[in-house]
Amino acid sequence: MDTENVCTILDQAIVFDDKDLKVKSLEFIMDTKSESVLKSNAFVRMSKSGLQEVLNLDILNASECEVYVGCKRWASQRCRDAGKQETDEHIRQELGDEVISLIRFPTMTPEDFTHVVSTENVLKKDELISIYRSITNKNYASKFINKPRLDLGARCLFVRCTSVQQPWGISSKKLRYGLSFTVSKNCELTAVEMFLPADGSVTGVLELMEGTKPIHFQRVTLHYKHGVEHLLVNLDKSLILHPSNEYSIRIRMAGRSCGYSCASTANTISMEGVTMTFSDLKAGFDTVATNVSQGQFYGFELLIKKRHNIA
Known part of the structure; x- marks a missing residue:
């Protein structure tokens, strides 16, 4: 479905x-x-x-x-x-x-x-x-329903990138990207904003880890788009994040191209009562292409549930 x-x-x-x-x-x-x-x-x-x-x-x-x-x-x-x-x-x-x-x-x-x-x-x-x-006049009665629908929460893009590094050269290597993070409250990861290549396309498998346990695999292909530096990649399914756990995201990309990346970043971001804190990759392969201060992963979309008082 x-x-x-x-x-x-x-x-x-x-x-x-x-x-x-x-x-x-x-x-x-x-x-x-x-x-x-x-x-x-x-x-x-x-x-x-x-x-x-x-x-x-x-x-x-x-x-x-x-x-x-x-x-x-x-x-x-x-x-x-x-x-x-x-x-x-x-x-x-x-x-x-x-x-x-x-x-x-x-x-x-x-x-x-x-x-x-x-x-x-x-x-x-x-x-x-x-x-x-x-x-x-909220008290005015019409034939139309005036009770708002409830939404499940706010979708917030936690942007870690504060400045973008322009690409240079062409690479045919398999590049490795990885980053770890924690959240301060229960929420859901629904999408990842990723940098696009500056030419051609690259393909890889996006992996999410909870501690050292794999919890999500998804094949991702990123194509060059004129005038576009990064793109929101929706996850196949949203992932519930807990404040007691540390998470890692990593991807190995193959293709003949270089892409945009973070030149500088914010290590801690707070929105809607949730704080997201980033660190160097804690789980899996070594990477020199991305760390807490630079590299891939422009931002992360979190669904932050709201408490509704239903009368």
């Missing part, structure tokens, strides 16, 4: 009345990057009943504006399939009141609602006025 197929799996679960698979699909959508699901190709192909199941979720890692835009994408695809023009009127017809009523417009920011929703004619005039009143 991944962000590209979970909508298809959810539809199959609904068709065959597989309640366990349906629950697992919805949990995956809640637990992962929900905005990636909303932007997937399968999302626009899912059934209306599947779409309604997603919109009924009280937890999503996506803004309500992203939910609305995803629903418009879905309706636009239905218009194309039916040979209709993708007008606001036809999009509204495809969504229907049963879908529109599940979008929590009153929970949008005033900026999102003004610049994304109110400039179009998907909503009726009286609906727009009602939502504006709900946004400005």
